[in-house]
Amino acid sequence: MKGTVNQDITFELLVQEIADTMQVERGDTIYQPGSVSSTVYVVKDGRIKLAYLDESGKKLTLAMVSAGGIFGEMCLVGEKHRRHLATAIEDSLLYSVPRQTLSHVMGDDPQALRLLLGHFADRLREFEETLEDLAFRDIQARLSRQLLKLSDEYGVKTDEGILIGFQLTHKELADMIGSARENTTLALNRFAREGILDKSRYRIVIKNEKGLRAKMVAQN
Secondary structure, rough: OOOOOOOOOHHHHHHOOOOEEEEEEOOOOEOOOOOOOOOEEEEEEEEEEEEEOOOOOOOEEEEEEEOOEEEEEHHHHHEOOOOOOEEEOOOEEEEEEEHHHHHHHHOOOOHHHHHHHHHHHHHHHHHHHHHHHHHOOHHHHHHHHHHHHHHHEEEEEEEOOOEEEEOOOHHHHHHHHHHOOHHHHHHHHHHHOOOOOEOOOOOOOEEHHHHHHHHHHHHO
């Protein structure tokens, strides 16, 4: 591998020749807290949710990983057992690579190591934003920021507005903002009444992005 990787290296390119593939369905668990941490995963297609799960069963979504993204990488820096839950929120195709195999590849290529370091920096920033939301923003502000983030990353322009481009339940959205499902539904209903969005069971369309951004900074 040394000297063979160009500046356009991605996690998928890095692992596709050394990885096994696995198909998972929506709702499947890839690993859970306490599982042995010995495998790194790259998403070929689909979407995976990483969440903290406390002893009562309450979830807090830490990140969503889409095609090209990596997860389970903490085993590369000494994690022995998983500390969070990884589940598929869409039917997904994954690459799986043993820790030792990927460590060897990265040790041979500085560009691969820089790619991983950049990923750690991005993931840390994402976790810090989640912590800031929980500490300083109310439910409506947290929900607004999350919807805007989903719109930026997965939004599809339609005649109605910006459609969040995958199925999303109120419970899944509540887990993303650290709220109860009932409170999240109440906030969504309020946004719908105010013409900010349209919603159905699995579908959210943002109709007024400016109004949603105003909710993000307002504290009620």
